[in-house]
Amino acid sequence: MSAATSAAAGPLAGLKVLELGQLIAGPFAGKTLGDFGADVIKIEPPGTGDPLRQWRLLHNGTSVWWQVQSRNKRSVVLDLRSDEGRSEVRRLIDEADVLIENFKPGTLEKWGLGYDTLAASNPGLIMLRISGYGQDGPYRDLPGFAVVAEAMGGLRHLMGEPGRVPVRAGVSLGDTLAALHGVIGVLLALQARARTGRGQVVDVALYEAVFNCMESLLPEYSAFGAVRQPAGSALPGIAPSNAYRCADGQVVIGGNGDSIYKRLMSAIGRDDLGSDPALAHNAGRAAQVDRIDAAITAWTVQRPVAEVVTVLQAASVPVGRIYTVQDMAEDPHYRARGMIQRIVTTDGLALDVPGVVPRLSDTPGGIHRLAPGLGEHPARWSEGHDD
Incomplete structure (x- = not known):
């Protein structure tokens, strides 16, 4: 693994993070913390594990996406629906600094793992809770995926050509935006804990993470009754800024x-x-x-x-071509900045994966552990990162 770095050198070295989430939002937050040295244990259900293992293109039965989303983590299999599984996870939580979950609100409470219960024995615990609509409010119990959050948060309405059915981005922006807001919340809560000794809940709703990025949308409506409409590739009210046809393709220009x-x-x-x-x-x-x-x-x-x-x-x-992934993989600037890293998976696949963002000058993050096999690790916190 040519991109390997020492977890002990990361700015979050020694931070114990327990990840109960699945698929994208919770695990992306766990990946980000792990990239910067946190000791991340991922709890997976017995049998198939996290469904992301089987999403999109597979190599030898495992998604290559898994190699990115679950790097710098260890995999522990526990059945949280069983008394034994919950007892084991409670033991891990009692020693953890951060707990990440993205279940439907109320699920952990049903299992006896609500924050008040956990904080009674671990008052410094920080719990990151990511859900569609948040832990309270009238929509609390509704199922929420990124696609719905992007619509409710205002993004989907603005995407596409005027008068056409709104399009979506080809990635789950609602999940990753929520995850990044969650990481910010965890870092803020750690700063507060350093002063008070107490942990707290970080409550992130997918739709709110999208809504937070909607720039002037709300104040323009509040002040002028203006409802911004989709504008294709242009940026309404900012000129010139658009995509333009060329003889053999397109460019974007910000003038x-x-x-x-x-x-x-x-x-x-x-x-x-x-x-x-x-x-x-x-x-x-x-x-x-x-x-x-x-x-x-x-x-x-x-x-x-x-x-x-x-x-x-x-x-x-400011001008640029509209990149495909092939353009990214071949671009010298991506490689010079360390944004494309080469790993070799445990089954021998040489694989390019995204580098670590952001770049820190003195305590950079890195890839110090390959994505784990299902249940590869014991249910305990390690003394180091190399067990």
Whole structure:
């Protein structure tokens, strides 16, 4: 595993994290903490384990996605529906710093594993709870997946072309946004615990994580009654910022800064638009965005992507090709930044996987443990990370 690093060097070294979640949201939070040195034990049900093991493309019966989502974790099999399984998990929780779960609200309480019960014997415990709608409120008990959260949180309505059925991103953004908010919550709770000695519950709802990223959506409605509508590849009210057709593909161009706009217009031979005082600032450009986009398209459509990118980069205008995963895998900048790491799985598959984000200068994260086989580890906290 060429990307291996020492967990002991990570900023979260010594932090004991117990992951009860399955699929994406909870496990992505666990992966992120594990990437930075936390000792993560993943509890899986007997038999098939986490369903993610079987999601999408498989190698020798196991998802290659599993190699990313469950790296830096150990796998312990326990049946939480049994008294024996719950007793074992309670023993682990009593020594844990962080407990992650993404079950339907009330499930852990039904099993006798509610926060008040657990905190009675481990008052420093931080519990990250990720669910569709949160731990309270009128929708608390409804099932919630990322696809629904993205719709309720406002994202889905804005995606796609005007008048068409809204599209979705090809990944589960609601889950990963919730996981990242959860990690922020855990780090904040750890900071508070350092002062008070007490843990707390971090309650993350999928739809709220999406809603938190909706920028000016709510204040614009509150102040002006404006209901933002889908706008395809454009960014409403910000001009010019769009995807543009080229002779052999497409590019995205962000020319919405005042000085950037002038450089862009000069580069495409439209100094008349660049020097127009009505277009000097964003408000004026937004009012004439169709005119500006038409001028840019008239230039880009006659040129191949490579030429467009070269010319605009030379003019210090933000521009880029629309990458496929093949483009990412072959891009030298991805590799120079460590964003593509090569591992060799336990069954001998050489596999490129995403690197660790964010990058820390003194205590960087890394891949220090391959994704585990089902039930590979004993139900105990280790003295180190190499058992």
